[in-house]
Amino acid sequence: MNPFRFGRHYDPDCFVDREREYSQLLSAVQSGNNVVVVAPRRFGKTWLLQKFVAESGFQCIYLDLLSVISLRDLCAKMISKSFELLKLNDPVKFIREYLKNLSRHVSFSIGADGVNFTLGKDIDEESLLSESYRLLEKLGDPMAPLIVCIDEFQAYRTVSEKLPGSIRGFFQTTPNVIFVFSGSMRHMIEELFFQSKGLMYHCGIKLDLSSFLPKEEVTDYLVRKFEASGKRISSSVAGRFYEITKGHPYYVQIMAYELWNTCLKEATEKDLTEALNQLIFRERHTYDMALDVLGQKYVRKVLIMIASNKDIFSIEALREFEIPNPSIANKTVKKLIELGFVEKLSRGNYEIIDPIFEEYILRRFS
Numbered sequence: 001m002n003p004f005r006f007g008r009h010y011d012p013d014c015f016v017d018r019e020r021e022y023s024q025l026l027s028a029v030q031s032g033n034n035v036v037v038v039a040p041r042r043f044g045k046t047w048l049l050q051k052f053v054a055e056s057g058f059q060c061i062y063l064d065l066l067s068v069i070s071l072r073d074l075c076a077k078m079i080s081k082s083f084e085l086l087k088l089n090d091p092v093k094f095i096r097e098y099l100k101n102l103s104r105h106v107s108f109s110i111g112a113d114g115v116n117f118t119l120g121k122d123i124d125e126e127s128l129l130s131e132s133y134r135l136l137e138k139l140g141d142p143m144a145p146l147i148v149c150i151d152e153f154q155a156y157r158t159v160s161e162k163l164p165g166s167i168r169g170f171f172q173t174t175p176n177v178i179f180v181f182s183g184s185m186r187h188m189i190e191e192l193f194f195q196s197k198g199l200m201y202h203c204g205i206k207l208d209l210s211s212f213l214p215k216e217e218v219t220d221y222l223v224r225k226f227e228a229s230g231k232r233i234s235s236s237v238a239g240r241f242y243e244i245t246k247g248h249p250y251y252v253q254i255m256a257y258e259l260w261n262t263c264l265k266e267a268t269e270k271d272l273t274e275a276l277n278q279l280i281f282r283e284r285h286t287y288d289m290a291l292d293v294l295g296q297k298y299v300r301k302v303l304i305m306i307a308s309n310k311d312i313f314s315i316e317a318l319r320e321f322e323i324p325n326p327s328i329a330n331k332t333v334k335k336l337i338e339l340g341f342v343e344k345l346s347r348g349n350y351e352i353i354d355p356i357f358e359e360y361i362l363r364r365f366s
């Protein structure tokens with residue numbers, strides 16, 4: 001069976017490195033601090049959070065804001081997760097003991113994935129939220145704080161504009177509940193948590209997860225996994241694999257998955273090229289969609305310039321790509337940074353964060 005895993009569910013056997021970041025997360029929480037995990041898409045935020053939930057020994061609740069459609073729904077999910085955490089088997093008793101003030105408004109159903117709670121429309125959101133917070137407060141204890149992990153926090157607006165202020169008010173009065181937030185729109189998360197005008201300024205310690213995985217760990221991982229599954233990869237092919245993926249967590253897994261499927265007994269350079277083609281083919285709709293969303297007139301040109309290592313402000317490059325002046329290049333690149341596609345390395349020197357998207361741009365527009 002193919003031993004590589006990509007998907008929402010954390011697999012400890014496929015987790016590479018992140019030791020420093022994981023121990024920073026642990027020690028921040030142990031000392032009672034909230035944490036804000038920031039990284040571009042597919043850099044391993046969810047896996048790090050799930051590792052924490054599974055292995056830290058803390059009692060945790062994990063919530064994914066992208067799967068929440070309203071404040072009412074968020075409260076219902078907090079209640080369902082609390083019930084799960086308490087490992088109770090009687091929902092009626094749970095409601096009686098923990099949600100006394102809500103008892104008239106809560107109903108539950110028992111499904112394949114456990115007990116799900118639903119909240120009636122006849123109670124206002126404010127009271128729902130304060131009762132849900134009260135429940136979390138009851139679960140936390142000075143000797144065993146409750147850790148609430150909120151993933152995809154950049155999506156809070158689709159739940160409620162009021163959420164940041166309300167969470168802030170809650171944890172300022174509740175020392176036994178600690179929050180771990182995670183989000184992928186760096187610009188927005190930074191503004192929210194780390195700029196003085198942000199609604200959650202000073203509400204958590206930043207944990208930056210935007211570095212690629214290190215070469216030695218990735219190549220060791222490949223060699224080990226191939227061997228354990230009855231195939232082989234030489235250290236030179238593994239090294240070339242690393243150059244292509246740069247150690248981007250998602251591409252490490254998915255490219256290794258393709259490579260393992262492509263090769264017979266031993267992975268060769270040719271298999272690697274084939275796997276890369278497969279990968280680009282698999283991801284092409286996502287990339288085209290990104291280009292569509294970006295839409296602006298000069299975005300493609302600036303992306304091609306960056307992918308081909310041009311100084312985007314040089315007169316020659318601007319002339320070659322028919323960009324009228326450096327301020328247009330500057331505005332475009334700022335937008336790309338804001339949306340998390342590009343990172344600044346030094347003046348005039350930028351990098352497309354996603355290495356396979358970069359390869360796609362070079363192939364598509366050259």
Ligand SMILES: Nc1ncnc2c1ncn2[C@@H]1O[C@H](COP(=O)(O)OP(=O)(O)OP(=O)(O)O)[C@@H](O)[C@H]1O
Pocket residue numbers: 005006007008009014015016017018039040041042043044045046047048184249250251252253254
């Ligand atoms: N430490 C790691 N070691 C190896 N593979 C990893 C690691 N972290 C993540 N991955 C791989 O990358 C994939 C994407 O990771 P994950 O879903 O955690 O990213 P994310 O930052 O939460 O992305 P998004 O912003 O899109 O939610 C995982 O499915 C897994 O295959």
Ligand SMILES: [Mg+2]
Pocket residue numbers: 045046047151152
């Ligand atoms: Mg995620």
